[in-house]
Amino acid sequence: MxxxxxxxxxxxxxxxxxxxxxxxxxxxxxxxxxxxGTSPKAIEAMERSLRGLNLYPNGGLELREVLAEEFDVKVDNVIAGSGSEGIMSNIIRTFLCDEDEVLTTEAAFIGFQVLARSRGVKYRTVPYDNWHYDLKALAAAVNPNTKIIYLANPNNPTGTIFTRHQFDEFYRHVPERVLIILDEAYFEYAKDNPRYPDSMYYRYDNVITLRTFSKVYGLAGARIGYGFAHEELIRNLLKVKLPFEPSTPAQAAGIAALADKxxxxxxxxxxxxxxxxxxxxxxxxxxxxxxxxxxxxxxxxxxxxxxxxxxxxxxxxxxxxxxxxxxxxxxxxxxxxxxxxxxxxxxxxxxxxxxxxxxxxxxxxxxx
Ligand SMILES: Cc1ncc(COP(=O)(O)O)c(C=O)c1O
Missing domain, CATH: 3.90.1150.10 (Aspartate Aminotransferase, domain 1)
Incomplete structure (x- = not known):
């Protein structure tokens, strides 16, 4: 055969x-x-959690509660998953239809490129502007089929950021039917730069923010990430997400890492x-x-x-x-x-x- x-x-x-x-x-x-390495508190919490491995996990509920408290949002606005890439994969599965298009910068984070292309939809890009996202060109490139725009801030692989003003200008030109993924995997490294806009202070109904414990918390091997969005978006993502992700040890590690300032x-x-x-x-x-x-x-x-x-x-x-x-x-x-x-x-x-x-x-x- x-x-x-x-x-x-x-x-x-x-x-x-x-x-x-x-x-x-x-x-x-x-x-x-x-x-x-990894936060020692996260490792301890992970070790403690091993005693409950015979039981199925609860879909990240405890971590969602802790994150909701920490970031002053409702639990319904939070999702936890197997790394932010795990959540990204659920976004692709939940929101894209065959005729939809994805729009982003050239040479975007490879994880996103692969996920989007594996859905078989049209993948369109605009060039960098001196290694920064060209948000004006991206806004101008939106067409009736554009469904998802992916922006990483800070960006991988260039390490550059865009500002709040640049984002707002861009956002004014994007129709509400377009979902914007704001990937903030490197948020913690940028948050003290006054030019960096923490997207938790500019929530929009068609924007989903993704963050991760893989980088500054040293938990890349545990696979634990999270996202914030309008409750309707989260509700639909939760229908598609594997019900038992993230794993019990990953969730425990995330909760403990968040507290280890x-x-x-x-x-x-x-x-x-x-x-x-x-x-x-x-x-x-x-x-x-x-x-x-x-x-x-x-x-x-x-x-x-x-x-x-x-x-x-x-x-x-x-x-x-x-x-x-x-x-x-x-x-x-x-x-x-x-x-x-x-x-x-x-x-x-x-x-x-x-x-x-x-x-x-x-x-x-x-x-x-
Ligand atoms: C921009 C960006 N987003 C997401 C990820 C993946 O993060 P995670 O380990 O949470 O899946 C990475 C990892 O390199 C990244 O650079």
Missing amino acids: KVVPLVPPYIASLRPYQAGRSLEHGVKLSSNENPL EFLHRSLEMNARCLRRLVEGLSEIGLPAAGSPLGPDANFVMTILPTEQEAKRVFEELLAQGVAVRPLASFGLPNCLRISTGTDEQTELCVEALRRGYAANVGAGRGS
Whole structure:
């Protein structure tokens, strides 16, 4: 029997997700994880929760209650799921019909690209404007079939943000029948920037905000994320969501992590320090970092190489020196690399490896 006809063409054309590279003995700066580890309180709570593994979970209800309290909204406005990508996948399944279209920036977060394309609907993009979302162009690109607009703020892989004013201008041009996904996976890293708009202060009925415990709370392996939206949107998402997601340990970890302000504070402090160091290290060897002169508002930086070949070469050189970063060809940016912050020591190793790998070669290969 030939299996191929069973696979729709839009699935056949997808490439399996490639995770950030790990090294057995080396530094992994390829997946925007928390180099400090996990909140110890979250680990304790997870361990305690193991005694209840014989029982089915309650769909994230306790976490939803805690989040509702923390963010001053109703439980009916909150959803919890297996990572924010888990919720994103439910959004795709709940709201998209065959003739609908999805609209976003070029080279958007790869997780969203794959989810949207796997639904077989039309996927449209507009180019970046100096590595920022071009919200004006996005608003102008809305057509009668546009159903979902995806915006990540801060954005992955560029680390850039848009402001409240820019969003409001954009929002005025978007019809209410369009669902806007505001992906705030890196919210905590940006929240102290006065230019960054916390979407909890500008709620609209057709906007769903997504956040995660994967990044600053160090729980990427637990798969726990959450979202806020109008109760009608949440009610319909809950019909589609797998009833027993998130898992009991993931939910317990999320609740405990949210209360561990000390771990949050330490993570943010280290990130700010190491991000500055990475941006500075790149600038020392003449490589630009996307974003404002102050650098990105996230736990990573994107750098732009002159060519695709050089991006590949620097990636390989860093690997050879024991530092894994993220090549961005799969996102659609073959001449860019994304580097996550590490601990102070890991960050320093990366800066040093960049200096040896890039600067040396520029001197040898192109400088003369
Ligand atoms: C913009 C963005 N959204 C969502 C996610 C996925 O988060 P989660 O682990 O909660 O599924 C990531 C992870 O890299 C991300 O960069």
